[in-house]
Amino acid sequence: xxxxxxxxxxxxxxxxxxxxxxxxxxxxxxxxxxxxxxxxxxxxxxxxxxxxxxxxxxxxxxxxxxxxxxxxxxxxxxxxxxxxxxxxxxxxxxxxxxxxxxxxxxxxxxxxxxxxxxxxxxx
Amino acid sequence: xxxxxxxxxxxxxxxxxxxxxxxxxxxxxxxxxxxxxxxxxxxxxxxxxxxxxxxxxxxxxxxxxxxxxxxxxxxxxxxxxxxxxxxxxxxxxxxxxxxxxxxxxxxxxxxxx
Numbered sequence: 001x002x003x004x005x006x007x008x009x010x011x012x013x014x015x016x017x018x019x020x021x022x023x024x025x026x027x028x029x030x031x032x033x034x035x036x037x038x039x040x041x042x043x044x045x046x047x048x049x050x051x052x053x054x055x056x057x058x059x060x061x062x063x064x065x066x067x068x069x070x071x072x073x074x075x076x077x078x079x080x081x082x083x084x085x086x087x088x089x090x091x092x093x094x095x096x097x098x099x100x101x102x103x104x105x106x107x108x109x110x111x112x113x114x115x116x117x118x119x120x121x122x123x
Numbered sequence: 124x125x126x127x128x129x130x131x132x133x134x135x136x137x138x139x140x141x142x143x144x145x146x147x148x149x150x151x152x153x154x155x156x157x158x159x160x161x162x163x164x165x166x167x168x169x170x171x172x173x174x175x176x177x178x179x180x181x182x183x184x185x186x187x188x189x190x191x192x193x194x195x196x197x198x199x200x201x202x203x204x205x206x207x208x209x210x211x212x213x214x215x216x217x218x219x220x221x222x223x224x225x226x227x228x229x230x231x232x233x234x235x236x
């Protein structure tokens with residue numbers, strides 16, 4: 001059974017770069033049937049999609065965050081990563097990694113999620 | 124900046140039926156993109172509840188059902204149980220002049236009275 005696990009610093013200073021990694025276990029990140037995504041949720045608020053990456057390295061980002069986001073993949077480690085630059089307090093949130101199927105009829109659904117990791121932006 | 128609108132809260136007594144609406148527009152649900160639903164229990168990650176508008180993943184009780192029409196979708200919970208108390212989110216895909224991305228609803232808190 002595929003599982004996702006986020007890891008990275010829980011505290012980042014303003015103006016610095018937030019870096020997180022998602023490790024995929026129980027399956028290969030190189031499967032051609034999925035995108036791999038990052039989603040975040042500020043405390044008490046809703047979900048916001050950040051971006052996605054395909055095994056080939058092709059990426060798509062939320063237009064509202066595009067200028068600050070980089071998502072990369074390391075197939076040898078079965079991991080994908082998120083970098084968010086120039087962070088402010090508004091970037092404080094729980095960050096989730098998730099798998100997105102491209103196979104109908106579940107295409108476009110986030111079918112597997114990591115447990116989430118809290119990232120606080122503060123000096 | 125959610126583009127899918129849900130009621131903030133709904134409530135019902137055990138055994139009752141509740142519905143949650145998800146209203147979008149011509150650039151997302153109305154464009155034909157599928158709607159998916161998630162259940163988020165307190166302190167946990169969201170869990171896929173309904174995919175492709177009306178399909179349940181294995182293990183999801185048939186008390187949960189989804190539908191889509193025009194620019195809106197709905198999630199129904201019949202035979203409401205205490206364990207259904209959670210936040211629920213709809214999700215779809217949006218494509219407009221400003222770009223394309225996955226979008227989530229504003230979220231609905233279900234309270235079991």
